[in-house]
Amino acid sequence: MANPSRLRTAALTTAAVLLSALLTGCGDGTQPGDLTGQQLDWKECPAPSEAEGGGSAPTPLPSGGTWQCATMMAPLDWSRPKGATIPIALIRAKASGPASERIGSLVFNFGGPGGSGISTLPAFGDDYAALRTRYDLVSFDPRGVGRSAPVKCESDAQLDAFFQQDATPDDSAERTALLDRTKQFNAACEKNSRKILPHVATTDAARDMDLMRQVLGDAKLHYFGISYGTELGGVYAHLFPKNVGRAVLDGVIDPTQNPEQSSLGQARGFQLALDNFAEDCTSKTTECPIGDTPQEVKDHIAKLLNDLDKTPIPGIAPRRLTQSAATNGIAQSLYSKDFWEYLTEGLEQAYGGDGRILMLLSDAMNGRSEDGEYSNITAANIAINCADEKPRYTADHVQHALPEFRAASPLFGDYLAWGLVSCTDWPVAGAADHPDVSAPGSAPILVVGNTGDPATPYEGAKKMVEALGKGVAVELTYKGQGHGAYDTKNKCVQNAVNAYLLEGKQPKTGTVCS
Secondary structure, three states, rough: OOOOOOOOOOOHHHHHHOOOOOOOOOOOEEEOOHHHHHOOOOOOOOOOOOOHOOOOOOOOOOOOOOEEEEEEEOOOOOOOOOEEEEEEEEEEOOOOOOOHHHHHHEEEEOOOOOOHHHHHHHHHHHHHHHOOEEEEEEEEEOOEEOOOOOOOOOOHHHHHHHOOOOOOOOOOOHHHHHHHHHHHHHHHHHHHHOOOHOOOOOOHHHHHHHHHHHHHOOEEEEEEEEEEHHOOOOOOOOOHHHHHHEEEEEOOOOOOOOHHHHHHHHHHHHHHHHHOOEEEEEHHOOOOOOOOHHHHHHHHHHHHHHHHOOEEEOOOOEEEEEHHHHHHHHHHHHHOOHHHHHHHHHHHHOOOOOOOHHHHHHHHHHEEEEOOOOOOOOOOHHHHHHHHOOOOHHHHHHHHHHHHHHHHHOHHHHHHHHHHHHHHOOOOOOOOOOOOOOOOOOOOEEEEEOOOOOOOOOOHHHHHHHOOOOOOOOEEEEOOOOOHHHHOOOHHHHHHHHHHHOOOOOOOOOEEOO
16 A cells, blocks of 8 residues: 555645656755855756656746756754754745735645655646745755655665555464564665654654745745645644744644544545545446446445455556555545546456556555656655654554444555554654644634545544634635645635735635535
């Protein structure tokens, strides 16, 4: 599966790139003087590195202007701010409107954790053209990601084997194999990334963002966080409430949940999305090729996965489509309603013995390119989650929790439950049961929840509003499908978000878009 701790809260960009078609380590020196005074040397962006997902250099914006990249130096250890430094890779597109109307920089984090902002922002740049009229659009590779002191664990060949493993053991031998393989992966991370692993927590990334704010020359941080980016934004607001400018959190995590509760919530969320997919397919005027009723659609999927557990089918040669890869591909397709057609086609092919489309979807979730190279999203994702999350779960604990997970989702329950063991042998202790996002004194933060969101269930938006504190958050609801709201291109959502970021006009609390 994509993330052995839980299905990642962002996976759209890599999939869009793949379906449509190592670098720096830790700095060993110290940065003299005050890091807030450093000057960024903006230049034309190179092609994304392998760790960022590869591909071509970002093309000029249709509305004019080019993407520029720079490197900011940040302390490796924020408890020793004058010690060793690491590079934080940045990307920007300068504001398109008159200089007199420019507000400042709008910093994006698209989630993961572990997603590269350097590769993601250009992929979605056109969606933010209205915001670019008054902001420089800025994103970055958070520490441990892409070009920012990336976490390195296993080779591409080892990752192929890692993702082919049986992630839902049925007996003691399979459980032992899963635990041993997880321990092997974690040991590789320690061997290859020992220096950076203790310093990739969300609190570290939040401190990097405040340094970024100052280096960019902004009095306040204007911010757009999506998926895990909402957790990062909440943590930033907690640490620096007086520095918050106009901020939007879209596709919102529940900051009150521990990892087990979060995974259980995702099980319910992905099951809801699967239910909605099955209902949509069978309610159309044209015949649904994978079942006549919603229940039949789901029964056929369950049978396919059960059969694949026994006998994988040809995928993308030489790899075969396993139960784990198929489930991962199905999950990937539920992140966006735009991908449902690929899921329908992929299932239809798989029923005929051809697993290529489902494997391509699974590869997209895992950050694997067509040439077999992996980005470091899995390594970074696990490293950041394990640095943040204090609980360490045993196989016995998971076994006891399985009935509740299966009740939440017959299809995804086992995967998400067994993913809880990914941090058990991690070499760095986790920080807390859940993040602290209380932000008294912060400027208003717009929180956007999607009722059909599989990865960050809608209930998380209300929990985030409550956790930020009285008078801080303004809640906006979108009755839709997929992960997040703004990038569904719903005009009601986009108009509300744009009005807040561009003009400071808050929607009425409780506003609903559909």
